[in-house]
Amino acid sequence: MLKIIIALGLILLAIGGGVAYQKTQTEPMVLATSYVFEQQRALAPFTLADQYGNAFDNQSLQGKWSLFFIGYTACPDVCPTTLNKLAAAYPQLQKIAKNIQVVFVSADPKRDTQAKRLDYINFFNQDFIAVTAQHADLFPFSRDLGFVYAMVGDGSDYQVDHSASYVLVSPRVEKIAVFKPKPQPGQLAQILNAELIADFEQIVKSWQ
Template identity: 35%
Template structure:
């Protein structure tokens, strides 16, 4: 079973992974201040959802922050809306989010930006597929295409 968690959702409600049983869930880990990997991955997921057509209703993308200090519910909602209005962000206390990262094997390290009080977060980037029964079924590394995601989603929706 995929490790369950309860955190804050970008929709202003508590978000529990298990509340999405019956749907295929794609978990993506990242943060809203990311300028490289995260926007590319979210754009790819939005494209995959479009390619799925009517089947997209059976899919829920959850974007789990690795930067809970900056990623508030509102900030995540506004950020994700630019990619796809159905995407939901997951945030919480630093301790809650550290537990979720640990459960999924995600590393995240703050790296100060020289000459600034700001920072970036170096983090591992995988896409986790959780089936409608709550089982972790697949893992894709960063850099896969929307076609790859659509292929895997269609296979998992058949089972």
Template identity: 40%
Template sequence: MPRNILFGLIAAVAAALGLAVGAMLLQPKSITIASGTLLQTPRALPAFSLTDQDGQLFDNARLNGHWTLVFAGFTYCPDICPGTLTLLKAVKAKLGPEAAKLQVLFLSVDPARDTPERLKSYVQFFDPTFLAATAPDAELEKLARGMSFVYAKVPGATPDSYTMDHSTALMLVNPQGQLAGFFTAPLKADSLSADLKTILGNG
């Protein structure tokens, strides 16, 4: 075989091997968690516009650069919401220094009653670092579809005594602002914090 052809074949094989090794190195590490499910391919979220607990805009950009746990609920919730926020306070304490990589967002599905002032008072009771936001129903419904959670208004005896049914899962958003997975009931502080340490340590 002529030397120039041989050198060409060697170069082609080396290039192919280099591409294969590069692809392997660029693949995300496989992570297994006990408290829920990580998406094999993170899902882009639709553009959204919420109002946070300080009356400021909370949009997709606020999700970039850190991991975010999103919990959908409402401040008049009698048990699930306060119980979950209490759990998340304990989880953040167990994360230690890794907690700096994570933000918690309480997403109210009751915009008629959950004003920014009420949301701020509510979440800060559990942890002053927790964020809260809400939006008109049309905006919430768009985000609910993108994040795969559901909610519905349940009428009460009077127009103001309604309640809200809602998903209890925690939604995990990665530092690129993509839906990365879900943590599902029953949620336990020890297992959830262990899973988050693994994710945050690899992210």
């Protein structure tokens, strides 16, 4: 009888431990600046070109965490501010996931030539990637990520209105989360680096 009682006790202990473990694993993340998609959908096939003229496609994302941001090199405020912030956050993001890559998507292929994108992105961080394509390919790709952009103005001095969020793609090439800027009174809406890093760490740990 004593053996039966001990056996039952061990079984109950194992069940209890399993329930506790499951609760730990399924606890919702507390995210400060991001939203994780319930349905993580694979990106549609695409082909862009990076700052070295090499093809950048779905295969370029395999096995890597990819953080995307859209803009253009003539952007007067949002883009340089964002890339400066991402350059500052990059070492911490790498500590969380060594295989992270930051990808700047130019929504201005007419003016943002390969040479201009190379000079521009190298100013912020030589590890970053700067890609673009003609609008016929760029528009469906950006829309697939959830970005929007539009040319504003006439002549050669037009500006480009564009999203200011970041989109995170998993090593399985699935769109997993979006980081959204918060309004700042009298300032540009920004994604705070501390919140970006904290959210990124939670997302990566949860995904693994």
